[in-house]
Amino acid sequence: MRKIVLMVVLMAAFIIAVTGCTPQQQAAVEKAAPTVAAAAKAAAPTIAAAAQAAAPTIAAAAQAAAPTVAAAAKAAAPTVAAAAGGAAKSAGAALPKAAEGTALRKVQDRGKVIVGVKYDVPTFGFLNPATNKLEGFDVDLAKGIAKYIFGSEDAIEFQQAVSANRIPFLQNDTVDLIASTMTANADRANQIDFTRAYYVAGQGLLVPANSTITGLKDLAGKAVCSVTGSTSEKNIREKAPQANVVLFQTYSECVQAMDAGRVDAVTTDDNILLGFVKQSPNKYKVPDERFTVEPYAMGVKKGNKELLEAVNAALEGMIKDGTWAALYAKNLPGIKVPNPPPADWREVK
Amino acid sequence: MIPRPPTSRPEWRLPGRSVNWEPWLAPVGVALLLLMLPFVFGLGREGGMELANFEPLFRLSTLQFLAFGLVWTVSVALVAILVSLPLATLFALGRLSGRGFIRWPSIAYIEGIRSLPVLLLIFYMFFRLGSGQLPFVSKDALAVIIALTLYTAAVNAEVIRAGIVSLPKGQFEAAQALGMTYPRMMQSVILPQSFRRVLPTLIAQFTTVVKDTSLGAIIGTVELAQRGRIVFQGFRNPLETYFVVAIMYFVVNFILGRISLRIQRRRKTTPLPREVQEKLFADEMG
Known part of the structure; x- marks a missing residue:
């Protein structure tokens, strides 16, 4: 029984040493263990x-x-x-x-x-x-x-x-x-x-790739989506008073609503918006205008x-x-x- | 031929009979419930889970990515649990000791650590460890292990103490009457019995340890829950990812419970010989 406990502790310590490390070190471990590395490579060739x-x-x-x-x-x-x-x-x-x-x-x-x-x-x-x-x-x-x-x-x-x-x-x-x-x-x-x-x-807009919206001036009467209680919501109400602001819980839901044609644009910090563009570059674009810095x-x-x-x-x-x-x-x-x-x-x- | 007794009391369980399915019913029920949960959370409804969003979670690369977190979580929890148990026993005995210079530090430790949030402990330990590099373990993993060990030891010390004081006084007196020394009495009479009594509570605390490893995110560990968060940043499927991560936690804790039950059964005294069992049964049935 004592031997088993000791072995478990040693094994656990080893596993931690391996997994508690940074991704680079993990890569080194994968190099050392060819089968794992091979499996990983086989998994992600596409x-x-x-x-x-x-x-x-x-x-x-x-x-x-x-x-x-x-x-x-x-x-x-x-x-x-x-x-x-x-x-x-x-x-x-x-x-x-x-x-x-x-x-x-x-x-x-x-x-x-x-x-x-x-x-x-x-x-x-x-x-x-x-x-x-x-x-x-x-x-x-x-x-x-x-x-x-x-x-x-x-x-x-x-x-x-x-x-x-x-x-x-x-x-x-x-x-x-x-x-x-x-x-x-x-x-x-x-x-x-x-x-x-x-x-x-800066706060920007995400619009469908074929949209004609290029900035705040085009937003009058359009539906713009943001997240409840965010600073983005406050900013867009100030900077585009004629826009119709629609609120959701997350930006993913906003983007879904835009896919469905229910809103014309989504607004928040541009690095979040660019994340959506990075995933589907053919579907969305971010116009150059930023309204916060x-x-x-x-x-x-x-x-x-x-x-x-x-x-x-x-x-x-x-x-x-x-x-x-x-x-x-x-x-x-x-x-x-x-x-x-x-x-x-x-x-x- | 004596009929099978109607109770499921272990002492009546005659050896060599069919498998006891009873302990498996609860987990099967929970598993079914878990499978139903996606529908409760609106699988297929707008804004709810979608089947298509599960697809990226079952790619080999994603599973491997989550598995790294799972292994981290399990190993950190395992070390914390194994190290905390003897510590907890020592502090429980310390608190029951008649000597003030042992009792008071034990009380101070238990009450002090138990009342702190684990999150603060982890944060504090991480910064206590300084900026140097450690040879075998990464610093953030060690901070989580130490914090969880200290905390679990304090909580479980009270649990074990409760087990000890719940024993009938006769047990202590009998051991002393046999001329046993204090360590001998604790080791072979008191502690085995009290552990058996408090095992369910200990297990509950151990499952808490597994879940609390996710607090390591505050010092930048990349454990299971954090890996889940990273995964849904990429695939934009938070509900589905959290669901899969929750199932992983469930499986770990479920296995932990099974292992403990097994230990509990093995620590039981060996069953009485069949003739004695039958006689006892006959006596009780009148």
Whole structure:
């Protein structure tokens, strides 16, 4: 009996060691256990094939869009990159070691950067159930930052960060960097340091692909759907008083109602709307107009100046060389890649 | 030929007879109820569950994705349960001890931990563990294990204490009269009997442990419930996903209950010889 209990405990400990780890480590385990990996591969060939087929076209589109954006960025913000020491480093190589005792040096000594991302936001940070891998704009940008600091995209570890715990995570050094759809605002800036803005979220509209609605001005007399009690509901009542606002419990229900022709548009933050577009790009579109402004920025612990500068330089570099635009197009399909937001989130309008 | 007794009291169960179906009736009923639930929640009605929405949940990749969470949940719960049980016994004995320096710390621990929300305990443990990396276990899993262990130990200490004090005084006196030392008395007379008495309550607490692992989401663990949330972000089928996840929890807790019942039966004293049973039965029937 005692032996059995001991065995169970040991087995449980092993299982935890395996499953309690991050998706990357899980991948390593799968590599070590060929049968499991084989089963997994056999399970998802169609999905992988579909993704492969889709990838080149998106990449090509992004490449085409990139040069103009990159040129605009070059003209806009050269000073920040220079100040952050971006000039001292050649592309592809690791960043020179920072001074002893700084947070950046600690990250460099550890050999990987720990980043808190969302796991449940399909466009920004999403643990894809089909592949068991993280994907999204935040995730891709974080990999770019790892590449800037270490010269390798794989020198990174992800930790799930939900809205309730992400600021404590930084203050406790559980993560080095937070990239989790976080809106930069003055209140949060008192607790953590924000990097440059890398995305501007805003309330927008989701309409059927063949719709003629392009913005608020076309909404008079139309039925617009939102969720009961949301800020989106309040905003749309203020900004489009002539629209007929229809309320549901979830956005999925709103979209169903639109499919059935009962409402003409759905309104909320554009990253949620783009999630619907990403799923069925032929059915929906998001017009370019936004009527609120929420700059997304990454966060580091207050006072980690060197790390903040390195992240800023990495982001600046990605904006300059077109990586940012390519990742934007890859993760947020269905809208035109905008000009990069200004470096200081306070200047985002 | 003696007729089969009308009661289902175990001591009357003659060995070597047919399978007892009675314990299986309740779970079968619950399973049927679970299968009916989708219709109660409006399967096919507008805004309710839809059969088509179940399809992505039964792809191998999705099941595998959920299975990772299931294994995490089960193993964390298992470790917490196994470690908490001896701890709970120690604290129960501590609280019953005649020595103040053992009794008072035990009371302080039990009353202190028991009155805290598990969520706070998990959050606190996670930040207590600091920022370092651990060799075998991921930090968030360990935080959940420690928090659940401490909490379950405190709650179960009271349960076990109730079992001990419910025993007739004669049991203690008989053991002492036989010259048993305190550990010997506890080990072979008191604790086996009290465990048998409180086992249903202990099991109830253990199923709570399994469910409470989902609170780990606050510190970013990717357990079963959280994986369910992630899944329906992609497929947009929250009702159906939660339904499947609920069934997974049910199956785990159901198996847990079965295992405990099995242990309970095995710990019972061996049945009396048939002649004695028959005589006892005949006596009782007059």
